[in-house]
Amino acid sequence: MSKFRLKMARQRGEKVAQEHGFTAFRVDPFEIAENEDIVVEAKDPGKEGVSGCIVFNDDGVGIIYSTHVKSQGFRRFTVGHELGHFYLDGHPEEILNAGGFHASRAGFTQGSSSIELEADHFAAGLLMPSKLVRDVLASEGVGLSGINALALDAEASLTSAAIRTAECARxxxxxxxxxxxxxxxxxxxxxxxxxxxxxxxxxxxxxxxxxxxxxxxxxxxxxxxxxxxxxxxxxxxxxxxxxxxxxxxxxxxxxxxxxxxxxxxxxxxxxxYEEDDEDEKLIESWTPRYAYGR
Ligand SMILES: [Zn+2]
Missing domain, CATH: 3.30.450 (Beta-Lactamase)
Incomplete structure (x- = not known):
């Protein structure tokens, strides 16, 4: 998996948040979907481990998130992940080639396909843009207190907030x-x-x-x-x-x-080092995956 592509995916997420007017927390992936005429529904996926799906068909695009997902932070991340499949270059094509339906699985940490990882990074950028993350961290203590504040402000899981904090903290x-x-x-x-x-x-x-x-x-x-x-x-x-x-x-x-x-x-x-080229630093460090909701 190219680290460059993961960085691009995160930056695309950040840009989409900005384009939809989210210049402060919280970014609302449901509103972004609505702006794009994407129907978002909660459903029982009928399969264990499936956190969400995206469907491309003649009627348009639909996103489903699993009713098994109780945490609002996890739901937001799931919808953000599915939006990644809508926005990221090559994803709609790959999903259409596979029949127009794609199911995403929770809790993966190894062996994920490239589009899954990219969609996770997109979601992380969408929900926690670097600038907003730094604004929160600037007024918070070092370590877990900053992570807690970010998770609360961004309504994100503690783990995804921890990873973003490690990426953005000075x-x-x-x-x-x-x-x-x-x-x-x-x-x-x-x-x-x-x-x-x-x-x-x-x-x-x-x-x-x-x-x-x-x-x-x-x-x-x-x-x-x-x-x-x-x-x-x-x-x-x-x-x-x-x-x-x-x-x-x-x-x-x-x-x-x-x-x-x-x-x-x-x-x-x-x-x-100055923080200006934070992006250069990040690409080095991306070994963990955004485990859903964790
Ligand atoms: Zn997916």
Whole structure:
């Protein structure tokens, strides 16, 4: 998957939000669909794991989101994803070639097709344009507090807000999403990478001895969305210097069985580079997928 194409997809999402007059939070994907005469309906998809669909036919374009999806943030992301299939170059053609119907699946993190990843990045850009993200972060604290504020303002899932925060924040930060004793994926901001020769935890890695590992040992912590905070350092998680200490902020993501851990530090140096070419920085870092609703 070309990182360039993912960046283009995100920027297209940002542009569509702007073109439809959304210059402040929240961006409303339902209104954008309406402006385009796309009918949006909630339906039981009849298939497990399907979060939404888009249909191209003689009557026009229709979007369906699954009634299994309870969270409004997840619904908005799903509709944003389907809009990606409408707006992104080549997507309508690819879907029409496959019969005009496309079903999107929730919770993928590996092996997704390129149009699925692109649509996720489109949705992330649409719902959380970089400028609006930075405006929120500028007035918020480092780490989880900024992520929480963004998730609230943008009405987005905590995980997608965390990824966008790591992309847009001026301070170094990293996130790890885990399930039980195992890493699902990790993500570092570019300024975080500049803290040394670091190793990012990857899917399938065992969690190191840590507050997160202890937190996950009690499934109730995760299920009931508890949170916790601890001190750690770069060596414990990222094979970096033990002299650089980090906050390890932990939050259970509820029924998904996943945990989000956010690493940051008030004491770290600011990003030495200007933020102007944020796009250059991002493309490097896109390994995680936007897992739906998480
Ligand atoms: Zn899709």
């Amino acid at each position: 301070y170094p930060m990293a996130i790890v999403v885990s399930a039980g004793p195992t890493v699902r994926y990790g993500f570092m901001s570019d300024s975080f990478k500049s803290l040394g020769r670091l190793k990012l935890p990857r899917k399938g890695d065992a969690l190191p001895e840590s507050a997160t590992r202890n937190f996950n040992a009690d499934a109730e912590n995760v299920r009931s969305g508890r949170s916790s905070c601890a001190e750690t350092d770069l060596s414990a998680w990222f094979e970096g210097s033990a002299n650089i200490s980090l906050d390890e902020e932990i939050v259970g993501l509820g029924s998904y069985g996943l945990t989000l851990t956010v690493f940051s530090s008030e004491e770290m140096p600011d990003d030495p």
